[in-house]
Amino acid sequence: MKAKAIKIGWSVVYFVAGMLLLLGMWDMVSRMTKGELPSPVATWGTFKEVMTNPWQNDPDYKGIGIKLLSSLARVGIGFGLGSLIAIPLGFVLGSSRIAMNIINPIVQILRPVSPLAWFPLGLAIFQDSPKASIFMIFICSLWPTLINTSFGASSIPQDHKNVGKAFGFSVWKYITKIMLPYTLPHIFTGLRLSIGVAWMVIVAGEMLSGGIGLGYFVWEEGFNGGSIGKILVAILIIGAVGLLLDRIFTSLQKRFTYAV
Amino acid sequence: MSTATTNIATKNIADSILEPVLTPTTAIGINNVTVSFKTPKGTYTAVKEISLTVQKGEIVSLIGHSGCGKSTLMGTISGMVKPTTGEVIANGKKVFGPGPDRGIVFQNYSLLPWLSVYRNIYEAVDSALKELSKAEKRELVERNLKTVHLWDHKDKLPGQLSGGMKQRVAIARAFAINPSILLLDEPFGALDALTKSNMHVELLKLWNLDNREKTIVMVTHDIEEAIFLSDRVVVMNNGPEATIKEIVPVPLERPRNKKDIVHDPVYMQTHDRLLNLLIDKFSIADIKD
Numbered sequence A: 001m002k003a004k005a006i007k008i009g010w011s012v013v014y015f016v017a018g019m020l021l022l023l024g025m026w027d028m029v030s031r032m033t034k035g036e037l038p039s040p041v042a043t044w045g046t047f048k049e050v051m052t053n054p055w056q057n058d059p060d061y062k063g064i065g066i067k068l069l070s071s072l073a074r075v076g077i078g079f080g081l082g083s084l085i086a087i088p089l090g091f092v093l094g095s096s097r098i099a100m101n102i103i104n105p106i107v108q109i110l111r112p113v114s115p116l117a118w119f120p121l122g123l124a125i126f127q128d129s130p131k132a133s134i135f136m137i138f139i140c141s142l143w144p145t146l147i148n149t150s151f152g153a154s155s156i157p158q159d160h161k162n163v164g165k166a167f168g169f170s171v172w173k174y175i176t177k178i179m180l181p182y183t184l185p186h187i188f189t190g191l192r193l194s195i196g197v198a199w200m201v202i203v204a205g206e207m208l209s210g211g212i213g214l215g216y217f218v219w220e221e222g223f224n225g226g227s228i229g230k231i232l233v234a235i236l237i238i239g240a241v242g243l244l245l246d247r248i249f250t251s252l253q254k255r256f257t258y259a260v
Numbered sequence B: 001m002s003t004a005t006t007n008i009a010t011k012n013i014a015d016s017i018l019e020p021v022l023t024p025t026t027a028i029g030i031n032n033v034t035v036s037f038k039t040p041k042g043t044y045t046a047v048k049e050i051s052l053t054v055q056k057g058e059i060v061s062l063i064g065h066s067g068c069g070k071s072t073l074m075g076t077i078s079g080m081v082k083p084t085t086g087e088v089i090a091n092g093k094k095v096f097g098p099g100p101d102r103g104i105v106f107q108n109y110s111l112l113p114w115l116s117v118y119r120n121i122y123e124a125v126d127s128a129l130k131e132l133s134k135a136e137k138r139e140l141v142e143r144n145l146k147t148v149h150l151w152d153h154k155d156k157l158p159g160q161l162s163g164g165m166k167q168r169v170a171i172a173r174a175f176a177i178n179p180s181i182l183l184l185d186e187p188f189g190a191l192d193a194l195t196k197s198n199m200h201v202e203l204l205k206l207w208n209l210d211n212r213e214k215t216i217v218m219v220t221h222d223i224e225e226a227i228f229l230s231d232r233v234v235v236m237n238n239g240p241e242a243t244i245k246e247i248v249p250v251p252l253e254r255p256r257n258k259k260d261i262v263h264d265p266v267y268m269q270t271h272d273r274l275l276n277l278l279i280d281k282f283s284i285a286d287i288k289d
């Protein structure tokens, strides 16, 4: 108990040290560019400004909170749909060599394609730019989850399979009581990687598609609006949310890992 | 004296009348089974041309040195291991795969780590005994968990149990589905002497419960355990290409009393014989000296 408290204490110390280092370098660069890059203090001012009335929801202006939620919603839908396909497909690939042999080359060809390359295709299919960004998120959410799920499902220990065989588990019971629980940590690893990619890609997608979201905020209000401060604020918010998403999936992954 | 003779006489008459009913039927027939494994270094033949018949209601132990192929042979009965040549007949049907008519206690327990002790048994019962109602299934799980003294631990995950406790869960799971053939691969290996003795009694109780119609095949390294429980002890040669070295009958009356049988000359002879078969350097003469 005490050892744990000390460990947490130290990690806080390291975190603070890292942050101070970042702020120090940032401040230095800001001084060197004579304020071209806003200093941390100046950015803090912009941050407070951006954060006033985050839930403002007028037809002509949306607060930062609304923008964040709208980006998250797009990521959520694309990522959700992607996972809904990737997980069951991963089960199939993991349990059938034949399916794996057939599908694997397709995956190998499509996976390295930059998510952004899918955007115009989505636009051509849906004729709608927000849908095209969702399509892009969907595609890039597929691969890590698919690959990790199929790896997990293909590595179920013989012991566990034998239990199912010996007691005559139905296919459904085998899936829900053996395959899914065993594969869960792998699925969460995949989901974690997927959501990371999705979150990274949404900013680019929204820059292309416009509309309401953090990506468009960076482009329109930051770059076009000539406010580097807003770009920095957006970067910090995007980073913090990304970290939070990653942490959620890491803790889920830990939660569902069992000692034998 | 005269009563004794009459007793014997009546017994003979009774036997001859009951003969057709009592004629033991074959529960397990292992016919010329060879199992070879493909390994990177070529094929490895674990057991070769083994034939063994186990009667219904019989308790048979397999003993032999580690790695000689006991688990492999058990696997061919359970259907987990496919014989390379030969066949196994269980309950009159050729074995093609595992089935709930043959309950197994695996050597490594094989519990599902994400299910509680209770769920581990419940899911097995639920699958193997589909015709039972939910309440009956629950009752069965509860009774068997109490038998192995784990009811208080029913909500724990396997990772929170000791080796011996895990083993008892595996035993309760196999007992719960009440199979006509029970296959036990070193089921009591991880238990302390006292718990082991209790488990022996529970095993025999279970066996008695079904008018001794249950057939039990058990792998063990424990000679005393083999003698106390079995009708016959099958001693295997070392592998590769292991065969049956000898089948030693255990002609001790049942019910057997653990404390008393050790002084029985039949017990001592059987014990010597088994020890002799297992440890080549020893001879009965050495032990007597």
Ligand SMILES: Nc1ncnc2c1ncn2[C@@H]1O[C@H](COP(=O)(O)OP(=O)(O)OP(=O)(O)O)[C@@H](O)[C@H]1O
Binding pocket: B037, B038, B039, B044, B046, B064, B065, B066, B067, B068, B069, B070, B071, B072, B073, B107, B239
């Ligand atoms: N799947 C397999 N692939 C290759 N070789 C195997 C396989 N299963 C068992 N063997 C080999 O077959 C032999 C017999 O193994 P088995 O597990 O039946 O031994 P055992 O008598 O049960 O030993 P123990 O008393 O240690 O449990 C061993 O040499 C083992 O290495």
Ligand SMILES: [Mg+2]
Binding pocket: B070, B071, B072, B107, B185
């Ligand atoms: Mg073994």
